[in-house]
Amino acid sequence: MGTVVAEDLDLNLLRVFDALMDTGSVAKAAERLHLSAPATSRALGRLRRALNDPILVRAGRGLVPTPFALRSTGTVRALLDAADRLRTGPADTDPRSWRRTFSIRLNDGLVPVVAPRLTRRIAAEAPDVRLRFVPQDSKDPDPLRDGSIDLDVTVAGPPPPDVHTSTLFTDHFVAVVAADSDLGRAPRLTLDDLCHHPHVSASRRGLARGPLDDALEPLGRSRHVSAVVPTYAVGALMALEQDLICLVPHVTATHLVDRGVPLRLHDVPVTLPTADVELRWHRRVDDDPASRWLRTHLHDTIRPLAAVPRG
Known part of the structure; x- marks a missing residue:
């Protein structure tokens, strides 16, 4: 990897990167971004030169991301979300105006339970907000620190001092x-x-x-x-x-x-x-209105589930 020249990257290119990683297709990324396929292909070329990495490589009939691109996905998404918050300004607290993605790492036992219910609640209040549910391949807190994930729903040991927690419910x-x-x-x-x-x-x-x-x-x-x-x-x-x-x-x-x-x-x-299921987030977003909004919705989603009696 060579050194990335900051001037070679702008938010539009990062949005192309995000769309390509999300869709795995130049045509689908172009459709999402309202660009032509040739323009999106040229943007991919600029990304490859700026990052000194192929980003996507052909595998059979499709494209797959390189290891570097996979590692960079969370960082790029966090940058885009931060830019969206700067553009809208602190006064814009109406979720209906937000266009952003929240990433939630979810214990696999809760994915079929929480994901559809939370998605339904969020879509009703913020139609342009997307939820990305990330598999719990590990319980490492670093993705919370670097913004790769916004929230972590987990059964884990004591958190580090920079990670805040709230117990959602106790399961058996x-x-x-x-x-x-x-x-x-x-x-x-x-x-x-x-x-x-x-x-x-x-x-x-x-x-x-x-x-x-x-x-x-x-x-x-x-x-x-x-x-x-x-x-x-x-x-x-x-x-x-x-x-x-x-x-x-x-x-x-x-x-x-x-x-x-x-x-x-x-x-x-x-x-x-028994197992205490906790919600975790990094302290840097503790007072962030969007994070508080999402945490409230997650609590409200799980509250009736936690009230289900034993037996």
């Missing part, structure tokens, strides 16, 4: 099984059921062992994990097969059942730790 695990299976028709899940039937382990890190195994070990019992999947939603759908068990956060399982997925929820017949 339930066992989900197919509603039309023998386990689904049973009045309750017994310890023998838990140990006899195969399990699906949901773990973004690919782990087959978890808190349930720690709880069973002192009892001289164990379970058999027949599959490991990356998300709770996938694990719950796999449990639709006959007599497979998957442990899923209660709020996620309740959402799936409420949406008509034919699952049965059972209390787990051993004591498992």
Whole structure:
């Protein structure tokens, strides 16, 4: 990488970069930016010269971003959002006038629950605001610091001093099984059921062992994990097969059942730790009206979910 010459970059070029990264297509980026395809292609050429990087390279019939472009996406988006705030000025507090993207890192168990509800609330009040939900590949606070993400919804350890937190709710695990299976028709899940039937382990890190195994070990019992999947939603759908068990956060399982997925929820017949789900943001945006607005909407979205009773 050579040195980027600041004079070679302007906000219009950065907007082209953002649109290209978001769409992966010169034609679609041009359509979003209301430019011609040749003009967008020329802008991509200028970006490549200014950044000394190909940005997008051909892979089959499409284009894929380079590692540098992927690393730069969050920084560019933060710069564009900051420029939008400067242009609108502090007096512009009407969300309907905002044209910006908020990035939210979301625990995978909450994606199917929170994302549609929050998107619906935001679209009703701020039609030109876009939400980008980022997978929780790690719990590193640096993306909050550099503006790559605006909010983090997570179960994590104590935050660093420059990150603010607010507890959204406390969740617990339930066992989900197919509603039309023998386990689904049973009045309750017994310890023998838990140990006899195969399990699906949901773990973004690919782990087959978890808190349930720690709880069973002192009892001289164990379970058999027949599959490991990356998300709770996938694990719950796999449990639709006959007599497979998957442990899923209660709020996620309740959402799936409420949406008509034919699952049965059972209390787990051993004591498992609960999890405090927190909202986190960096202190530099603590007083930012847009961040406060988004945090309020997220709290209001989750409040009725957190009130769902156990069992």
